[in-house]
Amino acid sequence: MHSGKRFGALEFATWTRRSIYVLTILSAIPTVLYFLGWKFLSVPWQPIAILGTAVAFIVGFKNNASYSRLWEARQIYGAIINDSRSFGYVLRDSLSAKDPGKVKEMFLRHYAWLTALRFQLREPRAWENMGTAQFDEYSKKYDIPERLTKLDDELEKYLSETELQYILSKKNRATQLMASQSKELSEAYARGDINDFQWTQINQQLVKFTDDQGKAERIKNFPYPRNFSSITTYLLLLFILFVPFGLLKELDKLGEGTLLEGWTIWFNIPFSLMVTWCFHTLDSVGEASVNPFEGSPNDVPITQISRTIEIDMRDMLDESDLPPAIAPKNNIVL
Helix, strand or coil, rough: CCCCCCCCHHHHHCCHHHHHHHHHHHHHHHHHHHHHCCCHHCCCCHHHHHHHHHHHHHHHHHHHHHHHHHHHHHHHHHHHHHHHHHHHHHHHHHHHCCCCHHHHHHHHHHHHEEEEEEEHHHHCCCCCCCCCHHHHHHHHHCCCCCCCCCCCHCCCCCCCHHHHHHHCCCCHHHHHHHHHHHHHHHHHHHHHCCCHHHHHHHHHHHHHHHHHHHHHHHHHHHCHHHHHHHHHHHHHHHHHHHHHHHHHHHHHCCCCCCCCCCHHHHHHHHEEEEEEHHHHHHHHHHHHCCCCCHHHHCCCCCHHHHHHHHHHHHHHHCCCCCCCCCEEECCEEE
């Protein structure tokens, strides 16, 4: 998540510089050939304008869908914040009198669940963008915590050695941690440590966590539909290729009857670059938001949120040695 006022113009230029190089070359080739006498390269601009309208609609549709995925992911983690706080005080007030040690153990297991879930959501997928040069280079400006530490080391802070080995032997660690919470709750109910109402309240919170996890996994494991993504790419590519050819004759005529006659054709390079860069960058912005858990600078800050939850819950138990909040690096926080 970008925590500043805006991405700077220089940041955008640097982030898109590879596409700027390519777009400049694609604009320069027909311009040079036209200047050298290949007048037949000019094509009518009207069909290109129609194609541009179609591209604008489909890129806008993709960006809208990308934002929807991003906002839904943020809502999911907003729900996890609220549900965690409710879980914390209901569990504390229900069990503290009978078994304060069990309350602390279940709190720690909840931190472990948050940790396992964020590590799972940061695992790469084939359709994600962090492996591309554009995104990989920008990622050096900030930290992706899940790539700096190992899950084993993080879980070790919260779980006993026996439970740690058991959880690490499972495929979906977050699910098994929530299953362990449910088992502990059932055992407390069987011992009479909590009554029917308290058991129902706490169990409802566990169900909500499972629901939140499933929603996050759905976004993580189901990409933006490949048919829509592919047609956007192909139409955008066609538009980018044809724009410089459609502007040749118009810009050549621009200087007729003036001192610039015959030279205004060179305006084709900056004008074509400006138009194609706008469309290509709009598509890139959509790509930067379509996978909200991959580790991009526009991701939902699940690590920061998880740390905030841990701080709040530890505070509920009046702990004094609270972990520090996660601060942004170069205005980016994950």
